[in-house]
Amino acid sequence: xxxxxxxxxxxxxxxxxxxxxxxxxxxxxxxxxxxxxxxxxxxxxxxxxxxxxxxxxxxxxxxxxxxxxxxxxxxxxxxxxxxxxxxxxxxxxxxxxxxxxxxxxxxxxxxxxxxxxxxxxxxxxxxxxxxxxxxxxxxxxxxxxxxxxxxxxxxxxxxxxxxxxxxxxxxxxxxxxxxxxxxxxxxxxxxxxxxxxxxxxxxxxxxxxxxxxxxxxxxxxxxxxxxxxxxxxxxxxxxxxxxxxxxxxxxxxxxxxxxxxxxxxxxxxxxxxxxxxxxxxxxxxxxxxxxxxxxxxxxxxxxxxxxxxxxxxxxxxxxxxxxxxxxxxxxxxxxxxxxxxxxxxxxxxxxxxxxxxxxxxxxxxxxxxxxxxxxxxxxxxxxxxxxxxxxxxxxxxxxxxxxxxxxxxxx
Ligand code: ZN
Numbered sequence: 544x545x546x547x548x549x550x551x552x553x554x555x556x557x558x559x560x561x562x563x564x565x566x567x568x569x570x571x572x573x574x575x576x577x578x579x580x581x582x583x584x585x586x587x588x589x590x591x592x593x594x595x596x597x598x599x600x601x602x603x604x605x606x607x608x609x610x611x612x613x614x615x616x617x618x619x620x621x622x623x624x625x626x627x628x629x630x631x632x633x634x635x636x637x638x639x640x641x642x643x644x645x646x647x648x649x650x651x652x653x654x655x656x657x658x659x660x661x662x663x664x665x666x667x668x669x670x671x672x673x674x675x676x677x678x679x680x681x682x683x684x685x686x687x688x689x690x691x692x693x694x695x696x697x698x699x700x701x702x703x704x705x706x707x708x709x710x711x712x713x714x715x716x717x718x719x720x721x722x723x724x725x726x727x728x729x730x731x732x733x734x735x736x737x738x739x740x741x742x743x744x745x746x747x748x749x750x751x752x753x754x755x756x757x758x759x760x761x762x763x764x765x766x767x768x769x770x771x772x773x774x775x776x777x778x779x780x781x782x783x784x785x786x787x788x789x790x791x792x793x794x795x796x797x798x799x800x801x802x803x804x805x806x807x808x809x810x811x812x813x814x815x816x817x818x819x820x821x822x823x824x825x826x827x828x829x830x831x832x833x834x835x836x837x838x839x840x841x842x843x844x845x846x847x848x849x850x851x852x853x854x855x856x857x858x859x860x861x862x863x864x865x866x867x868x869x870x871x872x873x874x875x876x877x878x879x880x881x882x883x884x885x886x887x888x889x890x891x892x893x894x895x896x897x898x899x900x901x902x903x904x905x906x907x908x909x910x911x912x913x914x915x916x917x918x919x920x921x922x923x924x925x926x927x928x929x930x931x932x933x934x935x936x937x938x939x940x941x942x943x944x945x946x947x948x949x950x951x952x953x954x
Contacts, residue, residue: 545583605820619765643676643771654681659704668769718753746882781834781846879907
């Protein structure tokens, strides 16, 4: 997939503005003749930008318009240092809502739906994105925000919510509670719109079966508008990405070279019409692949696979590179193993020790599950971790993103 002539013209207009406003990226490309950028190959020579660049611009260095045009800021979490602040113009806010409404529509949601929104509101882009898209669509927003499961379940019954928006782990928690309390006949949920956390097929099936709903994966990140830049359609063949707002590339995370369509790599995004904080070739650290060919739904928007992990989630044990998505796959294929797991890696007596804690289905034989998992690891990645089986419900669930890998070697 190459950048189109139309997309390239939009990028060039943004590059000129970034140079004029003395933006860090404008400084980075000083001396480059922007009008001479004519082909996809020329575009691919442009430098990347990274989360580190964005942190260095803190607080408002990303602003690429006069301040009076900025109507709002959002910030990404600062768990790993200085946060990033993204300024938005009125048009950016509106474009984001347009994209998000398109996500809902693609999921078959209409203005007759009642959308219960559980992601958090505030600096974070989550809740407010779900809300703005819902209002743009004309549906009824039920702006719950996170937590308070009692109240969530009450509102879900009283207001007869038809759509639930949540992280995958919170959707799982809610579905477990609905099952446990026998509420399935009292709720009217039809669809779930799940934030772009990487999650396994097994967990998806759990939620789908427990609630009897269709699930849609929504993609996005604070640096690039927020959630809502892509979603899967009912054919469930990957997430369509709105390429009239963004240009999408997949590159080899080590070399930065583009990989062929279909191959896994790092998602790199370029905004095409963003005013407040345009980003050129932003490295997301998210791993996915382009799904080649056409979607049966007929939409021409390109598709990416569900997020397979983060380039920085890749872990190396005894010389073997692994992604959490591989661990997930082994667990999914193992009968008696539940969807929830935790990987702990430690360095003991000069040796790496990897322990996979996995929850068991009710009534499953722990020893049998452990043995089957050991064989799968050995056959597929040629290393055998320690397997610890625990009862269903004993590993931590989170309303935000659940941490799946704890690397104690880094302490
Ligand atoms: Zn489709």
